[in-house]
Amino acid sequence: MTARALGPERYAPLATFWSLLFVAGPGFFVPLEQEVGRALAARRARGDGGRPLVLRAAAVGGALAVCLIIATVPAAGPLARRLFAGDSLLVVALMAGLAVYALHFLSRGTLSGNGRFRLYGFLIGIEGVLRLVFCVALAVAGVKAPGMFGLSLVLGSLLAIALVLRGRRGLLIPGPPARWSELSSALGYLLAASVCVQLLLSVGPVAVQLLATATQRAAAGQFLTARVIAFMPIFLFQAVQAPLLPKLSGLLAAGRRDDFRRMVLRLLAGVVLLGACAVTATALAGPWASRLLFGSGYSVTSFDFGILSASCVTFMVAQVLTSVLIAFRCYARMATGWLIGAVVFVGVTAAGTQLFVRVELGLLGGSVGSALVMACLLGGVTRRHTTPTDAPTSEATSRPRTA
Known part of the structure; x- marks a missing residue:
């Protein structure tokens, strides 16, 4: 859909943006998701609440996202010129995507660790649906700016998190303090x-x-x-x-x-x-x-x-x-x-x-x-x-x- 709407030349910077975000986003935050899921599952088996663990993991993910965003700021000009065909909006979307991915994978780890696999699947599914809806809307409106499509992809992830987690109870049950080693020495x-x-x-x-x-x-x-x-x-x-x-x-x-x-x-x-x-x-x-x-x-x-x-x-x-x-x-x-x-x-x-x-x-x-x-x-x-x-x-x- 997006490739046809933008054409080969305009689609190229968006393809680069999406690939770069996928290297940095899942690359840095998938281990956090998996370790949170593992540690939360272990706490559930012992009858311990997982809120301290999730908060500690949130601090790790947030700090990592902030470091990545700070590293992106001085590189914004070269990124826009060399990778995004001068579209600075894609740089903004990249930085926003790093923050959203940190929250996204932390949410996935929290859901899987609590055994909420139906919600986990719903999060992944509605994320894809929202991205498709936004891209279709932009294509129908005749938008030709790759940066707008990039922002819509990030926005789809953020809204999916909000829709799935809103009003959910029992995900952050109080429990004993979490040690750093709980998130894995590896x-x-x-x-x-x-x-x-x-x-x-x-x-x-x-x-x-x-x-x-x-x-x-x-x-x-x-x-x-x-x-x-x-x-x-x-x-x-x-x-x-x-x-x-x-x-x-x-x-x-x-x-x-x-x-x-x-x-x-x-x-x-x-x-x-x-x-x-x-x-x-x-x-x-x-x-x-x-x-x-x-x-x-x-x-x-x-x-x-x-x-x-x-x-x-x-x-x-x-x-x-x-x-x-x-x-x-x-x-x-x-x-x-x-x-x-x-x-x-x-x-x-x-x-x-x-x-x-x-x-x-x-x-x-x-x-x-x-x-x-x-x-x-x-x-x-x-x-x-x-x-x-x-x-x-x-x-x-x-x-x-x-x-």
Whole structure:
């Protein structure tokens, strides 16, 4: 809808804004959601109220959001010029989005930790509906300013929070004081890994916009629409991935090593097999699907679709290995894998010349690098591991948020 309403050139800065917000927002605040949900659930099981914990988490999330916004202020000019085609309203939307995302993911963690899963799903659903309604209204009104669409996306999230939480009782029950350790001693590793995960997942259009010449002003929008199609398997993978970590942790805790190994190998084989089919289908049908969904101005080549799809498959392999390492409580090894993948992405992209191909190969190289590093680190763990006494429940980096 938005891509057709704005056209390729005007859509490019909005695509860049959305990708950048998705790197920073979910990247920094998803671990907070998951740790709040885990800690609140543990308190509920003990019969303790969670208000002190939520307030402490709110302080962490608020401080992080303020730091990110402060860091954005001096970069506002360069951001507007280099990434947003001079639209300073998108910079305002970015800063507002950081604050709203902090509240959004804290709210999600509070809902899940209190067992309010119906409200959790309602929050996600109404957020999407409100964004769609606002974008349709702007398109019907003939608005052509990308910044207005950016603000509408942020406003949709804020209103969804207000509608879902208004008048809800029992979410902030008084309880014993919360210690910092309740939010997890591994939060730093989870945060670093989460940012790198979202970087490899969403940074492509930002890199394209930075590297594009004056004659390639529509490139970021074209790249984002191609990435949306090529990364469709990620959405399907979420259904498999959601119960994966609890299942793996349970097998380890029960000492069922053979079942654990068979489950991981079957899942990896399935991802590779289905991924090969997805790469072939996307390379063949991707250009046609792009023209059908977004219009003729957004089409890219079959070669581009093939590389993007391959990067999606290797990204899913890395996600499986992430769940395995978290099940073993090897947070540092997991974070190291994603950090090296991010470094590989930067290096490969910087070394290339052709705009789309250099970014696509960077994404592919980053995902392959992360998967290989985690596979190597996992080998050492499985040889010497002893069954953990306390299986983790955090899924901060094993469930990436897709734009």
